[in-house]
Amino acid sequence: MSNIVLKAENISKQYRLGQLGTGTISHDLNRAWAKLRGKEDPYLKVGDANDRSKSGGSDYVWSLKDINFEVKQGEVLGIIGKNGAGKSTLLKILSQVTTPTTGQVKVKGRIAALLEVGTGFHPDLSGRENIFLNGAILGMTKTEIKSKLDEIVDFSGVAKYLDTPVKRYSSGMMVRLGFAVAAHLEPEILIVDEVLAVGDAEFQEKCLGKMKDVSGQGRTVLFVSHNMPAIKSLCKTGLYLKYGEIIKQGRIEDVLSEYLYENKEIAESGIIPENFHRQAGTGEAHFKKVAVVNNTNQIVKVLQFGETFKIMLEFEVFKEISECTVCFIISNNVGDNILFGRDKNQSVLRSKKFEKGKHSVQIEMNTKMMPGNYSVTVGIIYTKEGNTIDWVENIYAFKVASSGYGGQDDYPYYTVHGFVEPDTIWNYNK
Structure with a gap:
């Protein structure tokens, strides 16, 4: 042509x-x-x-x-x-x-x-x-x-x-x-x-x-x-x-x-390989495991519409770190960051300390995700300077299906509108 x-x-x-x-x-x-x-x-x-x-x-x-x-x-x-x-x-x-x-x-x-x-x-x-x-x-x-x-x-x-x-x-x-x-x-x-x-x-x-x-x-x-x-x-x-x-x-x-x-796929267990290439960080700590778990603490790749979930993290600290915070990002299937979460207490107090050794945390999510494909990025950051200790992008993929969870209604529309359905109160007046 x-x-x-x-x-x-x-x-x-x-x-x-x-x-x-x-x-x-x-x-x-x-x-x-x-x-x-x-x-x-x-x-x-x-x-x-x-x-x-x-x-x-x-x-x-x-x-x-x-x-x-x-x-x-x-x-x-x-x-x-x-x-x-x-x-x-x-x-x-x-x-x-x-x-x-x-x-x-x-x-x-x-x-x-x-x-x-x-x-x-x-x-x-x-x-x-x-x-x-x-x-x-x-x-x-x-x-x-x-x-x-x-x-x-x-x-x-x-x-x-x-x-x-x-x-x-x-x-x-x-x-x-x-x-x-x-x-x-x-x-x-x-x-x-x-x-x-x-x-x-x-x-x-x-x-x-x-x-x-x-x-x-x-x-x-x-x-x-x-x-x-x-x-x-x-x-x-x-x-x-x-x-x-x-x-x-x-x-x-x-x-x-x-x-x-494709590049978010790691082992079903959520374990990060030892030779995993990290985009940034001082190396004082490394994430060892990232996964999405349901209410019964089972690692899942697929959630149903309306199902609440937790993000499970495990990381190892090689040298004691303080005044830092753990954070996460949830992105959609084309890389847009749609949710950012952090431990607000750690950021405000600026006194969180992680001793040398292995640590774990579960982050409870009350967010209802819309049907689609998503990924999780996790990081540990110094709260004062903003320097990154460890940062692992798009490491865990999960999907939200259109079928409703636990007898709840399925997602009602052919086209998915947005990524998160908020909890809202509707007050109608005549």
Whole structure:
């Protein structure tokens, strides 16, 4: 179709573990011999999936495997997946920073990519010089770049340091200038990796707004982020990668639901694996178990409509901590946080102390959840400084069914309205 500006056809990328090059001389000779005979590269038949938690029997690993998708003009595509899923490798291939092992990418128009802090910047050149350098790489004339210069500098907020070599910039300043250059030099396709996590909240909002403007002007955006609400608000379509393969693509709501639900699944017992990757925390304490339990203290994955429940937590403290509080968040199936709870006494008194050892708590919920899929995030935080001791996102998934609990009425509507049904008193007057 004429409005398709980017198309990936059977993209795969293979790496040899522990090697800087393509491999040994014997491997290169074997490849050459196979090519002379018109045979397939013998090393394309081997290789493990890119699951970093498992050791494989091959020296080769597939960072990407058989990736096929297309992006239309003006579309904003969100690419999601856990660390190591192959997102950054895919963007580097699409940006022509690296080449695929097999397959091809078809692109219509100029691409501007912000893949990592300082991408495309020469460290010894000033911010101003790097703006002109990046513009020239994109094929713009000096006059075109000059016309955008004031807008770029104003957006980036680094006017005071514009004539300072960028090697003296902080990572946040580098990202600000890098995004401003990539977004304002009018590429047909803008590719943004999760480097926006380096910027502050205000700048992230500016970036999201700018990407919306870019797509509104008919240009295409590919956006990688772990910020699910940002992905949901910005993107119409999505791509979910896992171990280098596409698990799901299509409507962003469907892709997010698949990703979040799959990555919330831990053992039915609620026990968190020892090798679980934690997003943040000082490490002075770790959650060991998170689960939803019913009124008979049974761990459940499914609640009925109107059924009350408890959140059960177990955590281990490795070094005595004080002036801290335990909290939880319940999110819906596309990552929106709909409930936040904390021990208010701990926050007000600021004197809660947890001695070294194992601790447990049950949080009683009088909340009637609406039918749908949900997840639980838990944290331990210092109440004064706000620093995180442990934070585990979307670790436990549970579902609320439409059937009523204990003889109560079923949920009465075909469409689910909202997420929580409050206890209310209705006083009618004639």
